[in-house]
Amino acid sequence: MVDLFTGYGATTKSRKRTGSGSAWDEMFPDPSSLTPTETRAAYKDVYGALAKMTQEELRGRTAALASSYLAQGVTFDFAGEERPFPLDAVPRVIEQPEWVTVEAGIKQRVLALEAFLADIYGPQAAVHDGVIPASLISSSNHFHRQAAGIVSANNVRIQVSGIDLIRDEKGAWRVLEDNVRVPSGVSYVISNRRVMAQTLPELFVSMRVRPVGDYPNKLLQALRASAPAGVDDPNVVVLTPGVFNSAYFEHTLLARLMGVELVEGRDLFCSGGRVWMRTTAGPTRVDVIYRRVDDEFLDPLQFRADSQLGSPGMLMAARLGNVTIANAVGNGVADDKLVYTYLPDLIRYYLAEDPIIPNVDTWRLEDPLALEEVLDRLDELVVKPVDGSGGKGLVVGPAASKAELATLRKQLLRDPRGWIAQPVVQLSTIPTLVEDGMRPRHADLRPFAVNDGTDVWVLPGGLTRVALPEGELVVNSSQGGGSKDTWVIGLEPDFYHESSARNIQGLVADQAANTQAPVAGAHSIDHSPQDKPLGNSDQQEQQQQQQQGKQPVSVGVPAASKSSAQEDREC
Amino acid sequence: MLSRIAESLFWIGRYIERSDGTARILDVHLQLLLEDPWIEENLACRSLLQLMGSPVPEEGELTRKDVLATLAMDRTHPASIAYSITSARENARRAREIVPTELWECLNTTSARMPRKVASEKTHDYFAWVRERAALAVGIVEAGASRDDAWHFFTLGRSLEQADMTARLLATRSLTEASGPSWTTILRSCGAYESYLRTYRGVPSARNAAEYLLMDRLFPRSIVFSVSRAEQCLRDLEPRTDRAGVTGQAQRVLGQIRSQLEYRPIMDILNDLPLQMMRVQDATSTASEAIGNRYFPKGNVPTWTGEAS
Numbered sequence: 001m002v003d004l005f006t007g008y009g010a011t012t013k014s015r016k017r018t019g020s021g022s023a024w025d026e027m028f029p030d031p032s033s034l035t036p037t038e039t040r041a042a043y044k045d046v047y048g049a050l051a052k053m054t055q056e057e058l059r060g061r062t063a064a065l066a067s068s069y070l071a072q073g074v075t076f077d078f079a080g081e082e083r084p085f086p087l088d089a090v091p092r093v094i095e096q097p098e099w100v101t102v103e104a105g106i107k108q109r110v111l112a113l114e115a116f117l118a119d120i121y122g123p124q125a126a127v128h129d130g131v132i133p134a135s136l137i138s139s140s141n142h143f144h145r146q147a148a149g150i151v152s153a154n155n156v157r158i159q160v161s162g163i164d165l166i167r168d169e170k171g172a173w174r175v176l177e178d179n180v181r182v183p184s185g186v187s188y189v190i191s192n193r194r195v196m197a198q199t200l201p202e203l204f205v206s207m208r209v210r211p212v213g214d215y216p217n218k219l220l221q222a223l224r225a226s227a228p229a230g231v232d233d234p235n236v237v238v239l240t241p242g243v244f245n246s247a248y249f250e251h252t253l254l255a256r257l258m259g260v261e262l263v264e265g266r267d268l269f270c271s272g273g274r275v276w277m278r279t280t281a282g283p284t285r286v287d288v289i290y291r292r293v294d295d296e297f298l299d300p301l302q303f304r305a306d307s308q309l310g311s312p313g314m315l316m317a318a319r320l321g322n323v324t325i326a327n328a329v330g331n332g333v334a335d336d337k338l339v340y341t342y343l344p345d346l347i348r349y350y351l352a353e354d355p356i357i358p359n360v361d362t363w364r365l366e367d368p369l370a371l372e373e374v375l376d377r378l379d380e381l382v383v384k385p386v387d388g389s390g391g392k393g394l395v396v397g398p399a400a401s402k403a404e405l406a407t408l409r410k411q412l413l414r415d416p417r418g419w420i421a422q423p424v425v426q427l428s429t430i431p432t433l434v435e436d437g438m439r440p441r442h443a444d445l446r447p448f449a450v451n452d453g454t455d456v457w458v459l460p461g462g463l464t465r466v467a468l469p470e471g472e473l474v475v476n477s478s479q480g481g482g483s484k485d486t487w488v489i490g491l492e493p494d495f496y497h498e499s500s501a502r503n504i505q506g507l508v509a510d511q512a513a514n515t516q517a518p519v520a521g522a523h524s525i526d527h528s529p530q531d532k533p534l535g536n537s538d539q540q541e542q543q544q545q546q547q548q549g550k551q552p553v554s555v556g557v558p559a560a561s562k563s564s565a566q567e568d569r570e571c
Numbered sequence: 572m573l574s575r576i577a578e579s580l581f582w583i584g585r586y587i588e589r590s591d592g593t594a595r596i597l598d599v600h601l602q603l604l605l606e607d608p609w610i611e612e613n614l615a616c617r618s619l620l621q622l623m624g625s626p627v628p629e630e631g632e633l634t635r636k637d638v639l640a641t642l643a644m645d646r647t648h649p650a651s652i653a654y655s656i657t658s659a660r661e662n663a664r665r666a667r668e669i670v671p672t673e674l675w676e677c678l679n680t681t682s683a684r685m686p687r688k689v690a691s692e693k694t695h696d697y698f699a700w701v702r703e704r705a706a707l708a709v710g711i712v713e714a715g716a717s718r719d720d721a722w723h724f725f726t727l728g729r730s731l732e733q734a735d736m737t738a739r740l741l742a743t744r745s746l747t748e749a750s751g752p753s754w755t756t757i758l759r760s761c762g763a764y765e766s767y768l769r770t771y772r773g774v775p776s777a778r779n780a781a782e783y784l785l786m787d788r789l790f791p792r793s794i795v796f797s798v799s800r801a802e803q804c805l806r807d808l809e810p811r812t813d814r815a816g817v818t819g820q821a822q823r824v825l826g827q828i829r830s831q832l833e834y835r836p837i838m839d840i841l842n843d844l845p846l847q848m849m850r851v852q853d854a855t856s857t858a859s860e861a862i863g864n865r866y867f868p869k870g871n872v873p874t875w876t877g878e879a880s
Contacts (some may be wrong), residue, residue: 061692127843204605211606213755259768422695515780521740525589525624525650526859528582530665531658533649535860 002399004055006324008431009033016224023426024171025440026092026186029035031429042093043488049203050090053439060090062433064199069366074249078309083557086482087192089200092464096210096490099460102173102447106163107456108347109435110449112431113180113369115323115350117157118331127561131349132342134378139385139417140339142332143293146302150318150329154453157328159222161289162186162463165357167428172359174425176444178335178343182292185463186215190257192485193461209487210460215448216257219290222452223258226324227287234287236278239268241293241309251292265293265375273320288324289314295329298504305360337420338387345562348363360425365416374413374421378405382473383412398424427473430484432466439467444475445486461486572669577724578867578877579666584728585859585861586659588649590652591705592736593623595644597652598698599760601635621740625650634700639694644687652701669721669735673711723804727862728799733849734794735763735855742848754780761792782837782845794851796828801858808866819862828854 004217025031039047040258050058058481069075069084078305094102104323104335110470117128120137134381161185164176193212196564197204220236222442227234240251267277268286276283296303298310317323333339339360363370363381374381378397385393395408412419429440429499447462475481527533600619606608616633620626623642646653660682663670681704690695709729716722740757758764758780769781770787786795805822817823828851832840840847 066693072827193603194605197602199692201605201691201694211607213606228781233772256765259765259770259772328625471595523624523742523856526585527649527734528585528658528662529580529863530578531586531661533647533654 001283004050004053004058005037005431006035007436008036008438008440018522023170023440023442024167024169024235024428026167026171026428028431031440037280039269042095042098042352045202045207046091046093049205049224055433058089058433061199065089065195066197068195072191072195073187074195076246085188086194086468087188088466088482088484089195089196090431090438091203091485091487092430092431093487093489094461096488101356102165103177103271103458103460105173105355106447106449107180107353107460108353109163109175110158110161110456112343112347112350113161114158114396114451116339116346117180117328117331117334118151118155119350120152121330126346126349129349131345132339134339136342137333140333142295142330142336144303144330144332146315147295147328148567149332150315150325152326152328153229153321154226156222156226156326156451156453158334159226160186160219160275161327161449162219163449165395165445165447166360166425168360169426171428173357174358175340175357177179177337178333179446180331181542182294182327183446183448184247184250184292185446185465186459187247187463189246189448189459189463189486190215190253192483197559200519207287207341207489209489211461212461214452215459216254218450218452218457219254220260222450222457223288223324225291225452225454227398230278230322231287235261236288236290237263237286239263239265239289239291239293239310241265245292247292249260254290254425262332265297265307265311266554268311268314270311270317273313273317273322275311275314275317275323278308286323288326290326295332298329332387337362338366338417360422363421363472365412365419370421371412371416375409378409378571380424382424383408383419383421386418386420386477394474396424408514424473428465430464430466431481432435432484433467435468439470440546441468441470441482442473442475443484445465460488470539482497492546572720574866574868576666576669577737578863579662580669580721580724581728581862581867582662583659583666583670583674584725584730585663585732586655587678587708588729588732589707589736590655590659590701592732593642593650593652593655594698594705595700596622596736596760597638597786598620598695598742598800599756601639601694603756604635622742623650636691639689643694643697644689646685653685656685656701656704671711671713671715674708677708677711681708720808723808724823724866725844726807727801727804730797730804731859732857733792734797734801735852737792737794738848738851738855739833741781741784742852757784763790777841778837781841783836785840786832795829795832798825799831801825802829805862815819819865821858821865824854824858824861849864 008028009273022032022502026049028036029038029040030036037069045528045561053061064085065087070082074085075082101438112422113239116126120143125135126132127137132193158180160183162179162185163179164179166176189212221234224234234366235527236258238251238255238258240248242248242471245251251262261277263277263286269276269283273285274290275286277286291298293309297307299312299315300307300310301312302315303310314323314325317331318325340359341364347353347355363374365371365374374383379400383397395404396549397405400408427442427444430443431438432441432443434441443464443466444565445462445464448459450457450459466482467473467475468482579865580652583626597619604612604615612634614680616635617627619638620641621635625641625648641648643652644726645651648654656678657771660678663675663678667675686697712722712725716725740760754777755764758767761784763784767783768779768782768827783790787793788796788799790796791800802822802825805819805825811817811818817826831850834846
């Protein structure tokens with residue numbers, strides 16, 4: 001058991017040179033010792049189960065995870081080669097009491113973002129009241145005037161959101177960025193859980209991991225809830241850019257698990273202010289489009305005229321209220337990184353609450369004083385483009401070369417609106433199996449939230465992404481990142497309340513009751529007279545008689561007599 | 572065709588389908604035990620054993636290991652996958668001259684490669700393997716066999732077994748406490764989850780799911796579909812031109828149970844699901860017996876017990 005975690009602390013010392021203190025390790029309170037054994041409470045059981053394994057064994061399982069993903073097609077393209085989506089065997093564990101706070105913080109954030117979008121594409125009260133400058137809104141690349149006045153029937157614009165969280169050096173949760181356009185990754189949450197249960201069952205034993213399989217149902221409900229008024233049985237579709245999109249697997253999985261049609265732009269057409277899809281039974285009306293296509297490609301009449309991924313006229317249909325596009329067009333203005341810096345103020349403004357999860361400290365470079373300070377300290381900060389996602393264009397000061405910093409300096413001076421700067425936050429680390437063995441690696445968390453207009457539901461868990469290179473702070477699968485299954489453990493507070501009706505316990509309970517019920521006794525299995533288990537024909541007859549009576553009886557085959565009879569026959 | 576051969580073909584069909592059905596049920600239920608922390612393992616394992624018509628020990632805690640050992644691996648346990656696989660192969664051996672070589676090789680290989688032990692992290696792979704072998708065997712017959720009496724007996728056996736397996740699965744549910752996840756489980760057991768979602772476009776509700784598995788006319792594992800196919804096989808085996816009624820006992824029983832399901836309001840069936848499903852299982856057993864009486868050799872058939880030395 002020493003073997004697996006040996007040398008875990010070896011790297012923590014050297015990483016300290018990056019400055020701002022050492023990272024919070026989620027499994028071990030003292031990760032600097034070479035072979036840590038004392039774990040935080042949440043990880044006690046996982047550690048116990050892992051410690052029973054050798055490194056080879058765990059590597060064998062990891063290989064099994066990977067080959068299962070290859071077979072299922074859960075892959076991504078890496079330099080033209082199909083690679084299984086990397087999933088680490090060690091799960092991230094979050095205890096329910098802690099999760100409650102995270103959940104509340106995300107709900108609050110989503111509600112504030114909804115209110116912000118409704119305001120920006122409506123009365124713009126926040127601008128009039130001076131909470132947020134008008135120039136910031138109008139200069140955002142994702143503020144679309146075309147989207148003004150388009151509202152779904154239940155006023156929801158952010159049906160699905162992925163708010164990226166991190167834990168800082170003290171272990172406190174912080175929001176890193178908001179994603180309210182087309183956040184992806186939820187399919188990995190669902191398939192990670194399944195494949196983990198298949199290949200590492202012993203980890204699950206004795207832990208009450210909250211299931212994630214409910215997500216497609218919740219999403220479908222939210223989409224149906226947003227359908228145009230007056231439609232009884234809305235026709236929901238998932239709009240994908242096509243098979244070459246890197247998230248195509250996710251699109252198929254969601255469509256499959258929601259039982260809805262997966263359409264491409266060429267399957268749709270607009271006529272009479274409505275959207276239709278081409279089917280073998282003729283045109284069929286579409287009521288809700290869960291689109292996984294970016295705003296600019298949705299409608300060539302409004303945005304890029306060369307787009308073949310959307311359908312001309314779609315936005316008009318949405319404006320007329322005949323179709324709901326989810327998530328709404330123009331949401332990008334809310335996850336602009338500069339708007340992010342105003343979010344705490346916006347939460348106070350719209351909800352009259354203090355933010356539950358704080359932001360990461362951020363400099364707005366538009367402010368000349370801030371710009372000056374940032375230019376001075378460029379080599380110790382992280383600088384990000386405001387509309388980038390997935391770590392694109394991001395520069396980590398301490399890791400950048402002089403030439404890179406010089407180019408960056410010029411870019412910042414030329415376009416201060418396009419960038420923000422943040423101190424280097426040491427993301428928390430979790431043990432991850434890499435070439436050297438089990439080592440701490442930095443990770444973030446993307447919980448997914450579904451808003452159906454009455455409640456914001458947060459998927460218990462979410463996608464944990466790990467940076468696999470040592471000390472790397474940029475966590476993204478397009479940059480060599482891995483993933484972890486994320487477990488929220490412990491009982492839901494209202495569990496006994498609501499879930500006895502919708503949980504398996506119900507099934508088991510009434511099965512248990514059935515054992516007492518006269519009719520539900522086991523029906524014995526038919527066998528060919530030649531293959532009938534020998535020595536029990538009398539018994540079977542008796543059973544059949546008894547079944548007509550009151551007593552349920554099951555097939556009884558005395559093991560000893562039967563196996564000896566079997567041997568006689570076979571030899 | 573020889574009665575004895577017909578009997579073997581009938582049972583090959585039943586055993587192949589049984590190994591497939593058992594593997595599906597175990598796979599989904601055992602996986603669920605892991606994924607859903609609120610299941611009580613002992614109770615769930617007991618109901619699983621009972622569902623498969625296997626004796627449930629009165630004492631002690633049952634774990635998924637026990638279920639796996641009993642229902643998957645134990646070659647001597649009459650409800651186990653191993654038993655079905657061996658029996659399918661034994662029946663094929665008895666009818667070797669009629670069974671297509673491809674099918675024989677498939678069943679023989681399956682039986683020879685049947686593992687004696689499966690590590691807990693490999694169970695899913697094992698069940699997938701069982702399903703694949705069953706699909707291969709069925710595929711060989713469907714693709715290559717002429718639609719003669721041999722095929723009819725094979726399909727008859729398969730259809731009856733399918734109806735029986737689906738009925739077993741449904742028997743453990745009763746409507747009132749109906750809940751989403753458990754219907755999801757049942758649908759997934761039958762491999763019906765995705766096609767169900769497409770058909771009903773929504774979350775599983777007890778009524779829809781039961782309707783789908785009981786009487787969907789297009790879904791091949793639904794009870795009505797299976798029973799209708801069995802009836803069709805019987806008609807093809809013995810075309811009749813009588814103007815009234817049916818004569819075969821098997822046809823009579825199957826027709827009765829099908830009409831009971833088809834023409835009864837779904838809520839009636841759901842309110843009384845265990846009893847109704849017991850009736851389906853009784854009907855398949857009775858039909859199986861009637862088919863045996865009508866077509867298969869009767870009385871004590873001498874069996875081969877080994878060389879006299």
